[in-house]
Amino acid sequence: MKNILSCFLFFILAIATAFAQGIEISGKVVDAKSQKAIEFATIKILAKDSDRMLAGTTTQSNGTLLLATESKDFTVEVSFIGFVTKQLTDFEVVNNRVDLGTISLEEDVQQMNEVIVQGQRSTTEFQLDKRVFNVGQDLSSTGASVLDVLNNVPSVTVNIEGQILLRGTGGVQVLINGKPSVLTGDGGNALGTLTADMIEKVEVITNPSAKYNAEGTSGIINIVLKKEEKKGVNGSMSLNTGVPNNHSLGFSINKRTEKFNLFSQIGIGKRTMPEDFETINRNSSTLNEVQSVGDVEKNENFVNLILGTDYYFNDRNVITVSGNYAFEAEAEYSRGEFSTFDGNMAPMSGWLREETTEATNPKWQYEMQYKSDFSDEEEHFLLLSAIGSSFSKDQSSDFTNSPTFGEGARSDAQLSDNDFSQAEYTFQADYTRPFGEKFTLETGGQYFITEVKNDYAISESNDGVWVVIPELSNNFFYKQKVLGLYGTGAYENDKFGLKLGLRMENTSIETLLEETNEENNQNFANLFPTLHASYKVAKNFSVQGGYSRRISRPRFFDLNPFVNIRNTFSVSTGNPNLLPEYTDSYEVTGIFDHPLFSLSSSIYHRYITQTIEDVTTFENNINITKPMNIGTNNVTGLEVNGKMTPSNWWSMSADFNYNYFDRSGTYEAVPFGFKSNQWTARLTNKFELPADFSLEIVGDYRSSYQTFQRDISGFATADIGIRKKIVKGKVIVNLSVRDVFASRISESETLNPDFYQYNYRRRGRFVTLGVSYGFGKGEAMEYSGGRRRF
Structure with a gap:
C-alpha cells in the first residue's frame, strides 16, 4: 500500500516539477456593473503571432484565476456568457509573475439574445468547513442520474445497491439545497429521478459545522440544484436513449422579471435494470446446501417535476414558494433456479422460484422560504423556511415455486403486501451576522418531525386460499421528533481562519408493532461541538483542520421488522430495538495549488460507538440478516486528490482513499476484535480533440475489505464518454458507456461456525446517446437524462 501511494505522489510531483518554470498569471474577474465576482469565466493564454491557445482555465467562485505558460510572448483573453470578450496585452512580467489585477467585463446586449454554449470542466473548491464540487461536463455520465454524478465526486462512492459512501463509510446525510428532502429518503430510490443537468454543485462536508443537523456519522453531502436567474425567458432540454432500455426527456425553463422569477424543471423516463445473481446457503453441521442462480429485471417509469417562484418585495426581501412531485411505477421480475444438496454435494431436489412485483411510489414536497438581507453588511441576513413532504408506497x-426434480421440491406460493406512508415536516430559522470583514456569527434552530405507518403482510396459498402468516405480518408505526439549536462564531483574515460551534439536539423516537403491542420509546439529548481552522502557509499552500461530533439515528427501514422473502433461505428484516451510533471525527488537510496542477491530502480519524452493522444469524436452516449495534469502530484514513493540466487539450485528475479499521466489541456475550483495511482509486482523463470532439476515460478500483461477519470482494471498472458540438455549439451530442467491461459487482462471503453464505450480484454495461439544446439565454445541458441506480 505504501508503494502505491508513493508512486502516486511521485507521479504528481514529477510532472509538476517539469512544468514549474513557467510564468504564473493571476487576477480576478468581476461584473463591471455590479462589481460581483464572475465564476467560470474562461481565461485563455494566446500566442501573439498566431492566436494559438497556449493554456486555459476558468475562474473560481470568488472570480480569481491562476494559470501559467512557458511562452514569454502572449496575450490574455477573458470571456463569459453575455459579456464582451476582453483581450489584455498591457501587463508587466515581474519575477516570472503577472498580476492582472481586477478585470471588469461589460454586458453584451446583442450576445444576451443568442444561445452560446460555454465549455466547463468540473472543479473542486476548498472552503473552511467543506469542499465544493462544481458540476461540469463529465462525459461518461451522459444520460445519468444524480447517483452517477456523485460517483464522480472526490471522496464519494455509490455501490451497486445505490448506497452512498463517504470515504468508504456509510451513514451519510444527503441534503438538497441545504435541507432534508423527500427525494433523499429510503424506499423507492427517488434520488435517482433527479437528472444530472439539474445539478449546479455538490458540497462534501466531512466535518460539518454546528449549523448543520448532526445526523450522519461520516458527514453530509449537499446537492445544490440549478435555478436560473437571468432576466427574460431561458431554458434547455435534453433527449436520451440507450441500451438496455434507457429513455428519458429533460426540460427546464424559467422567466425572470423585476419582481418574479418563475422556475421549473421536469424529467421523465423509462429504465430497465437487468441483474444476475447467485447465492449459496450451507449448514456447517450437516453440510447440506441450497444454491440459487437467476436473474432480475427491474422496469421503472418515472417523472420528477419541480415548480417554484421567487417574489422580490425589494432588493433585500424575497419569498420563495416551490413544490416537487416525483412518481415511480415499478415492475420487477425475478427468476431463480434453486437446488438442494446433501453433505456429499449430491443433488436432492430443485425448483424454479418466480417473482412478480409491482409498486407505485408517489412523493410530494412543498416549501416556503423567506430571506431578509440587512443593509449594514453584505452577508447579514435572516432565513426562515418551512418544508412539508409525503411519500407512499403500495407494493405487492x-x-x-415449480418443482424441477427430486423429492421435497417446493410447489407452493406466497404473497407479500406492503402499504407504506410517510410524512415529514421541517421548520428552520437561520440568522447570520458579520461584524466587520473578519468575524461572523451564526445562530438558529430546526424542528424536524417524521411520522410513518407500514402495514405489511405475508401470506401463503392453502388449497387456493391465501392465509396470512401471523409471525411475518404486522402494522408498524414510527414517529421521530428532533429539536436542534446551534451557534457558531468564525474569524477569518488573509492567512488564518477559525470557526467554533456548538449544537444541541433533543430526539424522541416512538415505535409500535400494533398486532403484538410491542413498543420501543427513546428520548435523549446530546451536545455536538465543532471546530474548524485554516492557515495559509504560502500563497499556494494552506492547511486545514477540523473536529465534529455526529449521530446516526436508526432509519425507518432499519427499524421496520418487515421480512424480505425473495430468497426464503436468506431473508432480511429490520430491528425495532436499534440504538443510534455516535462518531467523533478528526481530520487535517493540506492543499497545494499550482497554476498547472493542484494537490490535496487529508489524514482523518473516526471513533464510532454503538456501531450499526448487518448481522446474520442461522435459524431452522434459514439465514436471517438484520442491523444490530455491535461494538466500536476506529477508522484511520488517508485521502489524496490531485488534478493536472499537462496541455491545453489534456487534463487529468486522480483520487485515492485508504481506510484502516480496528473493530472490537462483544457479540452474544463473546468478545471479538479484528483489523482490516480498504482502499479506492479513481483516475479521470479528459481530452479536447479536433472538430469540437471531447473524450473522457474514467478508471475506478475498489479493493476488497472485511466487516464484522463478511468478506467483501473488490472490483475494477471503466467508463467512457465522448461529446460533439454541432450547429455552432447550440446542440450537443453525447455518447457514454458506463461499466465498459461489465465488471461492477457486489460479492460477499460469510463464514460462521454454524453456516456459510455467499451472495453475488452483477449489473451489465449501459450505453446511452444524448442530445441537448439550449434556448433563450440558457445553455445546452452537457449532462442530460434520467435515473440510473448503481
Whole structure:
C-alpha cells in the first residue's frame, strides 16, 4: 500500500516539477456593473503571432484565476456568457509573475439574445468547513442520474445497491439545497429521478459545522440544484436513449422579471435494470446446501417535476414558494433456479422460484422560504423556511415455486403486501451576522418531525386460499421528533481562519408493532461541538483542520421488522430495538495549488460507538440478516486528490482513499476484535480533440475489505464518454458507456461456525446517446437524462 501511494505522489510531483518554470498569471474577474465576482469565466493564454491557445482555465467562485505558460510572448483573453470578450496585452512580467489585477467585463446586449454554449470542466473548491464540487461536463455520465454524478465526486462512492459512501463509510446525510428532502429518503430510490443537468454543485462536508443537523456519522453531502436567474425567458432540454432500455426527456425553463422569477424543471423516463445473481446457503453441521442462480429485471417509469417562484418585495426581501412531485411505477421480475444438496454435494431436489412485483411510489414536497438581507453588511441576513413532504408506497409481490426434480421440491406460493406512508415536516430559522470583514456569527434552530405507518403482510396459498402468516405480518408505526439549536462564531483574515460551534439536539423516537403491542420509546439529548481552522502557509499552500461530533439515528427501514422473502433461505428484516451510533471525527488537510496542477491530502480519524452493522444469524436452516449495534469502530484514513493540466487539450485528475479499521466489541456475550483495511482509486482523463470532439476515460478500483461477519470482494471498472458540438455549439451530442467491461459487482462471503453464505450480484454495461439544446439565454445541458441506480 505504501508503494502505491508513493508512486502516486511521485507521479504528481514529477510532472509538476517539469512544468514549474513557467510564468504564473493571476487576477480576478468581476461584473463591471455590479462589481460581483464572475465564476467560470474562461481565461485563455494566446500566442501573439498566431492566436494559438497556449493554456486555459476558468475562474473560481470568488472570480480569481491562476494559470501559467512557458511562452514569454502572449496575450490574455477573458470571456463569459453575455459579456464582451476582453483581450489584455498591457501587463508587466515581474519575477516570472503577472498580476492582472481586477478585470471588469461589460454586458453584451446583442450576445444576451443568442444561445452560446460555454465549455466547463468540473472543479473542486476548498472552503473552511467543506469542499465544493462544481458540476461540469463529465462525459461518461451522459444520460445519468444524480447517483452517477456523485460517483464522480472526490471522496464519494455509490455501490451497486445505490448506497452512498463517504470515504468508504456509510451513514451519510444527503441534503438538497441545504435541507432534508423527500427525494433523499429510503424506499423507492427517488434520488435517482433527479437528472444530472439539474445539478449546479455538490458540497462534501466531512466535518460539518454546528449549523448543520448532526445526523450522519461520516458527514453530509449537499446537492445544490440549478435555478436560473437571468432576466427574460431561458431554458434547455435534453433527449436520451440507450441500451438496455434507457429513455428519458429533460426540460427546464424559467422567466425572470423585476419582481418574479418563475422556475421549473421536469424529467421523465423509462429504465430497465437487468441483474444476475447467485447465492449459496450451507449448514456447517450437516453440510447440506441450497444454491440459487437467476436473474432480475427491474422496469421503472418515472417523472420528477419541480415548480417554484421567487417574489422580490425589494432588493433585500424575497419569498420563495416551490413544490416537487416525483412518481415511480415499478415492475420487477425475478427468476431463480434453486437446488438442494446433501453433505456429499449430491443433488436432492430443485425448483424454479418466480417473482412478480409491482409498486407505485408517489412523493410530494412543498416549501416556503423567506430571506431578509440587512443593509449594514453584505452577508447579514435572516432565513426562515418551512418544508412539508409525503411519500407512499403500495407494493405487492407474487411468488410461485415449480418443482424441477427430486423429492421435497417446493410447489407452493406466497404473497407479500406492503402499504407504506410517510410524512415529514421541517421548520428552520437561520440568522447570520458579520461584524466587520473578519468575524461572523451564526445562530438558529430546526424542528424536524417524521411520522410513518407500514402495514405489511405475508401470506401463503392453502388449497387456493391465501392465509396470512401471523409471525411475518404486522402494522408498524414510527414517529421521530428532533429539536436542534446551534451557534457558531468564525474569524477569518488573509492567512488564518477559525470557526467554533456548538449544537444541541433533543430526539424522541416512538415505535409500535400494533398486532403484538410491542413498543420501543427513546428520548435523549446530546451536545455536538465543532471546530474548524485554516492557515495559509504560502500563497499556494494552506492547511486545514477540523473536529465534529455526529449521530446516526436508526432509519425507518432499519427499524421496520418487515421480512424480505425473495430468497426464503436468506431473508432480511429490520430491528425495532436499534440504538443510534455516535462518531467523533478528526481530520487535517493540506492543499497545494499550482497554476498547472493542484494537490490535496487529508489524514482523518473516526471513533464510532454503538456501531450499526448487518448481522446474520442461522435459524431452522434459514439465514436471517438484520442491523444490530455491535461494538466500536476506529477508522484511520488517508485521502489524496490531485488534478493536472499537462496541455491545453489534456487534463487529468486522480483520487485515492485508504481506510484502516480496528473493530472490537462483544457479540452474544463473546468478545471479538479484528483489523482490516480498504482502499479506492479513481483516475479521470479528459481530452479536447479536433472538430469540437471531447473524450473522457474514467478508471475506478475498489479493493476488497472485511466487516464484522463478511468478506467483501473488490472490483475494477471503466467508463467512457465522448461529446460533439454541432450547429455552432447550440446542440450537443453525447455518447457514454458506463461499466465498459461489465465488471461492477457486489460479492460477499460469510463464514460462521454454524453456516456459510455467499451472495453475488452483477449489473451489465449501459450505453446511452444524448442530445441537448439550449434556448433563450440558457445553455445546452452537457449532462442530460434520467435515473440510473448503481
